[in-house]
Amino acid sequence: MPRSTTPKSAAAGGRTGRPPVTSRARILAAARQLIDRDGWDKLTVRRLAVELGIGSTTLYHHLRDKEDLLLLMLNEYVGQVPRPELPTDPAERIVTVAVAVRDLLAAWPWAAEVLTVDGFMGRFDDDARWFVEEILAAAVAGGCSHDQSVQVFRHIWYYTVGEVLVRSRSVGVRGPDGQPVDPAFRRSLDESRLAHVAAVADTWSVLAVEDTYAAGVRAFAHGMLVRA
Amino acid sequence: MPRSTTPKSAAAGGRTGRPPVTSRARILAAARQLIDRDGWDKLTVRRLAVELGIGSTTLYHHLRDKEDLLLLMLNEYVGQVPRPELPTDPAERIVTVAVAVRDLLAAWPWAAEVLTVDGFMGRFDDDARWFVEEILAAAVAGGCSHDQSVQVFRHIWYYTVGEVLVRSRSVGVRGPDGQPVDPAFRRSLDESRLAHVAAVADTWSVLAVEDTYAAGVRAFAHGMLVRA
DNA sequence: ACCTGAACACCGTTCAAGT
DNA sequence: ACCTGAACACCGTTCAAGT
Numbered sequence: 208m209p210r211s212t213t214p215k216s217a218a219a220g221g222r223t224g225r226p227p228v229t230s231r232a233r234i235l236a237a238a239r240q241l242i243d244r245d246g247w248d249k250l251t252v253r254r255l256a257v258e259l260g261i262g263s264t265t266l267y268h269h270l271r272d273k274e275d276l277l278l279l280m281l282n283e284y285v286g287q288v289p290r291p292e293l294p295t296d297p298a299e300r301i302v303t304v305a306v307a308v309r310d311l312l313a314a315w316p317w318a319a320e321v322l323t324v325d326g327f328m329g330r331f332d333d334d335a336r337w338f339v340e341e342i343l344a345a346a347v348a349g350g351c352s353h354d355q356s357v358q359v360f361r362h363i364w365y366y367t368v369g370e371v372l373v374r375s376r377s378v379g380v381r382g383p384d385g386q387p388v389d390p391a392f393r394r395s396l397d398e399s400r401l402a403h404v405a406a407v408a409d410t411w412s413v414l415a416v417e418d419t420y421a422a423g424v425r426a427f428a429h430g431m432l433v434r435a
Numbered sequence: 436m437p438r439s440t441t442p443k444s445a446a447a448g449g450r451t452g453r454p455p456v457t458s459r460a461r462i463l464a465a466a467r468q469l470i471d472r473d474g475w476d477k478l479t480v481r482r483l484a485v486e487l488g489i490g491s492t493t494l495y496h497h498l499r500d501k502e503d504l505l506l507l508m509l510n511e512y513v514g515q516v517p518r519p520e521l522p523t524d525p526a527e528r529i530v531t532v533a534v535a536v537r538d539l540l541a542a543w544p545w546a547a548e549v550l551t552v553d554g555f556m557g558r559f560d561d562d563a564r565w566f567v568e569e570i571l572a573a574a575v576a577g578g579c580s581h582d583q584s585v586q587v588f589r590h591i592w593y594y595t596v597g598e599v600l601v602r603s604r605s606v607g608v609r610g611p612d613g614q615p616v617d618p619a620f621r622r623s624l625d626e627s628r629l630a631h632v633a634a635v636a637d638t639w640s641v642l643a644v645e646d647t648y649a650a651g652v653r654a655f656a657h658g659m660l661v662r663a
Numbered sequence: 664a665c666c667t668g669a670a671c672a673c674c675g676t677t678c679a680a681g682t
Numbered sequence: 683a684c685c686t687g688a689a690c691a692c693c694g695t696t697c698a699a700g701t
Contacts (some may be wrong), residue, residue, distance in 0.1 A: 369597025
């Protein structure tokens with residue numbers, strides 16, 4: 208039952224016993240390849256083993272469980288992102304960092320699945336935590352106490368996770384009848400009770416695909432730094 | 436392959452054929468009972484059939500698929516919520532509605548799972564859309580155009596979904612070793628690179644359980660209505 | 664018109680036995 | 683020290699046959 212933080216292959220000092228057929232790095236690479244080729248939902252322990260040409264149960268010598276694999280992938284992914292150039296204004300620095308993280312998560316939709324794994328915030332490793340540091344530092348530079356900076360981070364994080372999750376699940380959705388599901392709420396719309404919904408019914412689907420994330424965090428970040 | 440909007444039992448005009456052993460309403464009630472008693476993750480098509488005392492495959496005459504069941508439950512749930520008293524100030528009206536919806540979703544954590552179902556926004560029915568109407572109306576009352584009100588709603592919605600999802604998955608999390616996962620990021624913390632993270636490491640877990648949702652939407656709502 | 668069992672095509676995970 | 687097949691305990695869904 209290996210832990211994420213202590214890979215067995217690295218810990219093994221001696222050279223006795225049966226030689227390993229795979230490694231953490233190889234597993235991660237295979238998982239990524241599998242997702243890119245066949246899609247996120249095809250990433251199963253069994254398929255991953257086939258991809259690697261090993262028995263599926265062998266994977267449990269390298270990973271605690273499937274969730275462990277997901278966290279490992281997220282950490283590797285977030286850690287590898289190129290850090291953006293940061294502006295000097297604290298609020299704008301938050302916006303820049305948040306947009307970078309959002310773009311990162313949005314580009315790999317499977318990341319959205321991992322975001323909802325139990326307690327994942329405490330399972331980021333140092334390389335993946337740079338963005339937490341940057342947001343906290345910017346909040347403090349903007350006049351927040353350390354405690355307030357944590358709350359600023361949490362707000363930004365909730366908004367980001369929500370945006371990524373909702374949008375990754377709403378693009379190009381089609382109903383079982385093959386027709387695209389109408390995001391405009393026009394189905395059985397009671398116009399007297401839902402007057403404002405009716406007023407935007409025709410334009411909703413157009414407005415809903417617009418990328419308003421940056422505007423959202425901007426309003427958020429400036430609003431909170433002013434109040435702090 | 437029945438659709439959510441046209442229950443078969445209701446549509447059937449004649450009285451020929453084998454009598455039904457169950458109904459939409461009974462299925463929904465049984466599902467809720469199952470969740471309340473055994474937990475969200477125990478809600479499977481097979482267990483639900485056992486709960487109802489019918490064959491599992493029979494359920495497919497009343498539901499298109501499992502996702503359909505989830506949406507049906509969400510709609511029933513959101514539609515039944517007592518509408519809160521609304522203040523006159525537009526921004527505060529948004530806060531009140533948003534808090535009510537958040538409380539609702541947070542109280543039934545399984546709702547969080549449904550929120551990530553493909554295209555669920557377009558699958559709310561009229562009874563569940565009152566909160567959309569209220570937020571759009573408040574935004575317009577606050578000076579937004581109809582188009583802008585949609586963007587206000589989207590921002591609030593992303594934030595709400597994120598808050599509910601993250602928080603429903605972060606409470607009382609324990610690692611596989613039985614120790615609670617430390618949300619304070621203290622594991623292998625490089626204090627030189629992550630100075631601000633280190634500064635809040637000790638208080639993070641205390642701050643993270645605080646309910647700051649209302650403060651978040653408030654900053655958001657006021658900020659956006661000012662800019663619009 | 665509605666219900667059913669059998670079957671299909673899968674899952675994640677454990678564990679004793681093997682090299 | 684590491685790998686493996688068999689097995690366990692499940693899933694959601696389809697479909698021909700039955701009442």
